[in-house]
Amino acid sequence: MQQHQIVSREQWIAARKAHLAHEKELSQARERLAEERRRLPWVRVDKNYVFDSPNGTVTLGDLFKGRPQLVVQHVMFAPDWDTACKNCSFWADGFERMVPHLAARDTTMVAVSLAPVAKLEAFKKRMGWTFDWVSSGGNDFNYDYEVTFTREQIDKGVPKYNFGTTPFYGPELPGISVFYRDEAGEIFHTYSCFARGLDMMNAAYQYLDLTPLGRHEDGLPYPMDWVRLRDQYEPQATKACRG
Template sequence: MNALRHPVVSAEQWLAHRKALLAREKELTHLKDQVARERRALPWVRIDKHYVFDTPSGPRTLAELFEGRRQLVLQHFMYTPGAEQGCKSCSYMADHTDGALAHLAQRDTTVVAVSRAPLADLERMRTRMGWRFAWVSSGESEFNYDFHVSFTPEEMADGTVYYNYVRQPFPHPDAPGVSVFYKDDAGQVYLTYSTYGRGVEVMMHTYNLLDLTPLGRNEDGLSYPMEWVRHHDRYETAPVAAAASCCGAGA
């Protein structure tokens, strides 16, 4: 957007436009509230499969990841075994987590990131990035495959995989997502919700702030929307040239 070509009006005219937009924003807020109610009303799936994760405290089951709370929000973080580092777009998601941890705990909710990479690699990157949230490895289990955020070579052979509830092309053996679980008083775990593709923007507070600005996300003309994103310790002082695609264009 060229600011010099943008309409400039009087304060009174601006106020009239702003009030019209406010009505639309209120509509969106009410719609979001309604969708949230419908999300909470979804039926649950009982998790009977025994998943074990590698954690800094030793092997832990899915139920143990709740840390004594009733709700678990789990980030499916793309970090393929053998990769130099975790996905930059998933890192962008994760950068928004630490500040919310204390507040979420007050609402009986734990947040954990899960990747297939070995725990030593996760811990090394967690230290590098300064993250405090729990990050565990599912590399020895079928967890990622069961939740359709990792794909075997056989699954990828025909050029499409089952991701975000449809078969579609996806260029990587791991994909991003967010899943939510509930644990009842008897210790039984249930899947209540999962979201993928652009649904993971729920973790990207930076996007919400950019959406308020005149330039917005400023992603027009990029080869895919998140091309500009870097690991937060890899940014230069000015926007930099494109890096290799990671999560893709947001399936």
């Protein structure tokens, strides 16, 4: 950890106000970016995707639950895995209690994974989650929205992840896709984000960014090496982070 100058309260306020000006610049840039995002063109969804849910099969249109907007969190959970990806679960912990707030603004949020429903339900119970989670194991949804890749695609070495900007680092990768359903029932794909584009949706990371140590990931084999499933953290892990 770097050494910090110790100053008076008045000097700290002056430094904080200078930093506040930079924060306001970022906020204004973020607002401009959000407006630009809302102006992006849309793509009509022509495929009739059918998913497996705990209550039987449902279509992509059903997932909207009568609302015009749908946010899909692509959670990495391959059919032969026993648990979902620990990093995706880190995000899922964050949006678990967001669902009613999004619904109040005409937006439904669901998780989608390749694993069969029985595995999704078992893991959901273990984690104490209540959000809707459906299986795309019987359709091309994960492949079409580029979060699952075939061995042939990976062997070719031509990146398709994150719009071709990020090399493959596995057959299952994280993402978020957004859809709109109009009054006629037509569905449109309006937005997707991947890789570091998901960062802004992780509230825990945003809180860590406020602290002196930040994410404290320097020197790790990879940035999220420290992340565990919520029920796998050991009590002494907190002390280990202080070194």
